[in-house]
Amino acid sequence: MQLAGTRFTSDSALFGNDLATFPNFPAEIRAPAGTVAGVSSFQVQIADFDILTPGDEADVLVAMNPAALKAHLKGVKPGGMIIANADAFEPRNLKKAGFESNPLEDGSLDGYRVFAVPMERLTKAAVADTGVSSRDALRSKNLFALGLLGWIFTRPIDPTIDWLKKKFASRPEVAAANIASLKGGYNYGENTAAFKHTFHVRKAALEPGEYTNVTGNTALSWGLIAAAKAAGLRLFYGSYPITPASDILQELAKRRNFDVMTFQAEDEIAGIGSAIGAAFSGHLAATGTSGPGLALKSESVSLAVSIELPLVIIDVQRAGPSTGLPTKVEQTDLLFAMYGRHGEAPLPILAAKSPSDAFDTAIEAARLALKYMTPVILLSDNYIANGSEPWLLPDLDSLPDISVPFAVEPNADGRFLPYLRDEKTLARPWAIPGTPGLEHRVGGLEKQEVIGNVSYDPANHQLMTDIRAWKIRGIANDIPSLEVEGDEDADLLVLGWGSTYGPIMGAVRRVRKDGLKAATAHLRYLNPFPANLGDILLKYRTILVPEVNSGQLRHLLRAEYLVPAVGLNQVTGFPFKVSTVEKKIREILA
Amino acid sequence: MTETLTYTRKDFQSDQEVKWCPGCGDFTILASIQSFFAEAGLPKENFVVISGIGCSSRFPYYMNTYGMHTIHGRAPAIASGIAITRPELSVWVTTGDGDALSIGGNHFIHLMRRNVNVKLVLFNNQIYGLTKGQYSPTSEVGKITKSSPMGSIDRPFNPVSLALGAEASFVARTIDMDRKHTMEILRAAYEHRGTALIEIYQNCNVFNNHAFLELTGKQIRDENRINLEHGKPVVFGPEGEHAVILENGAAKVVPTASVDPSQIVVHDAHAVNPSVAFALSRLSHGPHGPTPLGIFRSVERPVYEDVLQQQIDTAQEKKGVGDLDELLRSAGTWTVE
Ligand SMILES: Cc1ncc(C[n+]2csc(CCOP(=O)(O)OP(=O)(O)O)c2C)c(N)n1
Ligand code: SF4
Numbered sequence: 001m002q003l004a005g006t007r008f009t010s011d012s013a014l015f016g017n018d019l020a021t022f023p024n025f026p027a028e029i030r031a032p033a034g035t036v037a038g039v040s041s042f043q044v045q046i047a048d049f050d051i052l053t054p055g056d057e058a059d060v061l062v063a064m065n066p067a068a069l070k071a072h073l074k075g076v077k078p079g080g081m082i083i084a085n086a087d088a089f090e091p092r093n094l095k096k097a098g099f100e101s102n103p104l105e106d107g108s109l110d111g112y113r114v115f116a117v118p119m120e121r122l123t124k125a126a127v128a129d130t131g132v133s134s135r136d137a138l139r140s141k142n143l144f145a146l147g148l149l150g151w152i153f154t155r156p157i158d159p160t161i162d163w164l165k166k167k168f169a170s171r172p173e174v175a176a177a178n179i180a181s182l183k184g185g186y187n188y189g190e191n192t193a194a195f196k197h198t199f200h201v202r203k204a205a206l207e208p209g210e211y212t213n214v215t216g217n218t219a220l221s222w223g224l225i226a227a228a229k230a231a232g233l234r235l236f237y238g239s240y241p242i243t244p245a246s247d248i249l250q251e252l253a254k255r256r257n258f259d260v261m262t263f264q265a266e267d268e269i270a271g272i273g274s275a276i277g278a279a280f281s282g283h284l285a286a287t288g289t290s291g292p293g294l295a296l297k298s299e300s301v302s303l304a305v306s307i308e309l310p311l312v313i314i315d316v317q318r319a320g321p322s323t324g325l326p327t328k329v330e331q332t333d334l335l336f337a338m339y340g341r342h343g344e345a346p347l348p349i350l351a352a353k354s355p356s357d358a359f360d361t362a363i364e365a366a367r368l369a370l371k372y373m374t375p376v377i378l379l380s381d382n383y384i385a386n387g388s389e390p391w392l393l394p395d396l397d398s399l400p401d402i403s404v405p406f407a408v409e410p411n412a413d414g415r416f417l418p419y420l421r422d423e424k425t426l427a428r429p430w431a432i433p434g435t436p437g438l439e440h441r442v443g444g445l446e447k448q449e450v451i452g453n454v455s456y457d458p459a460n461h462q463l464m465t466d467i468r469a470w471k472i473r474g475i476a477n478d479i480p481s482l483e484v485e486g487d488e489d490a491d492l493l494v495l496g497w498g499s500t501y502g503p504i505m506g507a508v509r510r511v512r513k514d515g516l517k518a519a520t521a522h523l524r525y526l527n528p529f530p531a532n533l534g535d536i537l538l539k540y541r542t543i544l545v546p547e548v549n550s551g552q553l554r555h556l557l558r559a560e561y562l563v564p565a566v567g568l569n570q571v572t573g574f575p576f577k578v579s580t581v582e583k584k585i586r587e588i589l590a
Numbered sequence: 591m592t593e594t595l596t597y598t599r600k601d602f603q604s605d606q607e608v609k610w611c612p613g614c615g616d617f618t619i620l621a622s623i624q625s626f627f628a629e630a631g632l633p634k635e636n637f638v639v640i641s642g643i644g645c646s647s648r649f650p651y652y653m654n655t656y657g658m659h660t661i662h663g664r665a666p667a668i669a670s671g672i673a674i675t676r677p678e679l680s681v682w683v684t685t686g687d688g689d690a691l692s693i694g695g696n697h698f699i700h701l702m703r704r705n706v707n708v709k710l711v712l713f714n715n716q717i718y719g720l721t722k723g724q725y726s727p728t729s730e731v732g733k734i735t736k737s738s739p740m741g742s743i744d745r746p747f748n749p750v751s752l753a754l755g756a757e758a759s760f761v762a763r764t765i766d767m768d769r770k771h772t773m774e775i776l777r778a779a780y781e782h783r784g785t786a787l788i789e790i791y792q793n794c795n796v797f798n799n800h801a802f803l804e805l806t807g808k809q810i811r812d813e814n815r816i817n818l819e820h821g822k823p824v825v826f827g828p829e830g831e832h833a834v835i836l837e838n839g840a841a842k843v844v845p846t847a848s849v850d851p852s853q854i855v856v857h858d859a860h861a862v863n864p865s866v867a868f869a870l871s872r873l874s875h876g877p878h879g880p881t882p883l884g885i886f887r888s889v890e891r892p893v894y895e896d897v898l899q900q901q902i903d904t905a906q907e908k909k910g911v912g913d914l915d916e917l918l919r920s921a922g923t924w925t926v927e
Contacts, residue, residue, distance in 0.1 A: 256905035258912030266700040270667035277671020433656035443659025
């Protein structure tokens with residue numbers, strides 16, 4: 001289903017629709033087929049306006065078996081269309097999925113427009129002449145479904161035909177079978193009068209320019225490559241595989257020709273350790289993981305804070321605690337990113353808001369890390385990582401110059417003082433091994449201010465703790481002010497961070513269309529907060545903070561600004577639906 | 591390098607006061623390493639010393655080189671990041687038996703198997719020094735310490751066996767008191783390109799004094815010290831009266847006179863198969879009775895960072911130097927007018 005979904009997305013993109021996708025897999029590689037737990041799905045939203053979220057109620061559900069229907073029916077709009085692979089709705093499958101009777105026949109789907117299509121029989125018939133085995137023939141039933149959707153949504157199927165020819169160039173009979181199946185589905189739609197009307201989704205009115213379709217993990221990886229280029233440094237990425245962050249390691253490992261060094265470590269601790277080593281030796285160093293891995297890294301993150309080296313630490317959040325729901329989404333690591341270290345070890349925290357935004361966020365994280373000589377945590381999540389959206393390609397010539405000079409000579413009367421700080425940024429100098437005359441030692445023990453020697457002096461520890469905090473707080477002056485969108489005279493501000501961007505924006509736009517007044521803002525910087533955040537918060541009677549956690553940003557806002565922010569919170573493993581946020585806003589404004 | 595480097599030990603001494611207990615074996619090791627670095631012939635700024643946590647891990651502060659005192663057990667990972675990215679540097683890890691083999695055991699074996707060009711100097715005092723005297727993963731069974739008042743129950747690791755098991759390309763053992771031997775081993779490790787384990791028996795005179803008496807005591811050291819030399823038969827004792835033979839794959843000490851000279855193991859440090867070296871390492875558990883010192887194994891094996899760089903070169907030859915513009919467009923694009 002992932003393949004059919006990806007192809008449908010590409011065909012729609014080429015057609016010029018805006019789109020957003022949301023693949024959803026079971027955590028088990030081989031979850032029992034036919035059971036609800038084993039359902040793999042791919043959600044696509046296409047539209048002629050800018051889409052902010054893929055994860056909403058569906059107009060059409062294609063269910064290849066009863067379990068898929070069971071798993072996803074609640075996500076279909078009332079009156080929506082259900083296209084079912086009728087051949088799979090036989091007693092054994094029905095029982096596995098927990099149906100007492102066949103929902104295609106027992107009237108339980110009366111609120112929907114149901115089309116029971118014998119896809120397996122039709123697929124077999126469509127590919128009969130291509131000479132493939134009947135097992136291979138059945139494999140191509142997803143393409144039958146894709147062809148049928150192509151017809152229903154007036155999507156051209158030619159790009160997929162070309163793609164199949166290329167993909168199976170060495171196995172022409174498989175290509176032929178898949179194409180036959182695809183065309184079979186398309187023709188079935190055209191020939192049967194069953195589908196009374198098709199959907200015409202026009203081209204979207206997107207900002208002019210060149211677009212590609214990108215997932216968050218890919219954009220993040222490319223952002224790191226771009227950042228290294230902008231910094232004039234080699235990129236080193238040390239990591240240990242974990243869902244949903246592994247793609248970053250894999251994507252970067254493919255990019256050796258970009259002078260990218262990837263290191264698959266023996267565990268997360270070695271992943272960040274190697275990156276700390278690479279940072280010490282003068283590289284743009286990064287490490288990536290998901291929640292459980294960040295927990296393992298935390299002692300090393302504290303070290304990086306203490307020795308003040310630049311490092312980008314990516315956390316692609318997933319549902320916890322512990323192994324939690326590894327393939328599902330949550331925003332539950334915010335407080336961990338903020339406080340999950342021993343001692344007081346502040347660092348900047350940034351969050352990407354969408355798949356394409358991960359590119360810019362990666363560059364920004366690198367900029368802050370290098371300029372302030374500090375580890376930076378970049379939060380993404382499973383929804384951003386695997387979701388995709390059209391991306392207006394950036395102008396690479398306008399990438400910011402984020403290079404920082406290495407120290408090459410003594411900075412104090414012929415001596416090198418590793419903790420002599422830049423007055424403005426409070427960053428310490430970066431002198432890398434191999435530089436004559438600047439030999440120095442850093443370490444996790446407290447250091448004497450400026451000089452860097454080990455110091456147990458109480459006043460010095462107070463001062464160093466303060467300086468580390470000031471340094472991070474000062475970054476507030478170096479980041480953009482928070483921008484508010486919406487009605488000037490609104491009483492309500494909906495404030496979000498990370499991947500809730502789409503559902504929040506969608507909901508605010510919907511209520512404003514109906515004449516309700518609301519404003520919204522989205523935080524990329526979670527530590528330090530933008531300098532104007534406090535002023536903004538004071539302007540609104542109600543501040544609503546929707547989060548896919550139990551209220552972590554809300555907690556920070558209340559603590560920092562003493563504002564009575566209210567939450568909309570959900571931890572189901574799924575992103576918000578626009579309608580969920582919309583309902584809450586309407587309640588507040590009622 | 592055109593100019594000749596004329597360093598002395600002093601050039602590698604930092605301005606920091608060395609704060610080990612008086613009489614600690616760490617002092618001798620520090621002197622040996624400083625002296626060796628001065629002789630090595632590498633510009634001073636190209637040395638990097640990384641450590642974990644423990645008494646021995648204070649080492650970088652006392653070395654006037656680049657250095658990092660990190661966290662418990664993780665130095666091998668951090669050193670790997672440096673060595674992989676900067677092959678021109680000489681990267682050294684100083685670590686203790688607790689640091690390297692307890693909390694850092696995982697990193698230790700993976701460093702050995704990967705063959706990154708890092709020299710790991712393991713100060714083995716068979717005790718936890720910094721935390722004041724608990725048994726360590728190399729302490730013998732039955733050891734009475736503060737955390738094992740009735741005797742420790744754990745079986746100890748033999749670091750040399752462990753490294754050989756992980757197929758380390760260079761494995762050697764020496765002892766703090768013998769500065770000449772230590773310097774020889776350091777030189778061999780330095781000249782070896784790849785990971786090197788140098789186990790140094792180090793006397794913690796506060797918490798585990800005389801642990802290595804069998805190798806240092808005047809009367810008994812000649813009886814127990816087996817000097818491994820490549821290409822030489824493994825015989826020892828004041829008059830060479832003991833010899834090592836292999837029996838069913840295991841090393842065994844026998845009177846030299848009792849066997850045909852052809853039966854005596856001839857040490858081959860360059861043998862590709864590590865099993866004879868492993869058999870030799872099993873002769874003693876650290877040390878009780880006859881104990882081999884010297885280079886157990888020194889073989890050439892592809893070095894991690896060399897192969898990584900080859901992959902980068904190959905990728906750039908094949909695909910051209912990466913063009914970011916092209917990459918962003920690689921999945922296909924469309925234009926909105
Ligand atoms: C995460 C962590 N756990 C425990 C410790 C406490 N600790 C410091 S050194 C040490 C053991 C040191 O023993 P060893 O490596 O043999 O070194 P030695 O002091 O004997 O040289 C321990 C347990 C620590 N610093 N960090
Ligand atoms: S406790 Fe032992 S190892 Fe540590 S400094 Fe003292 S003598 Fe040396």
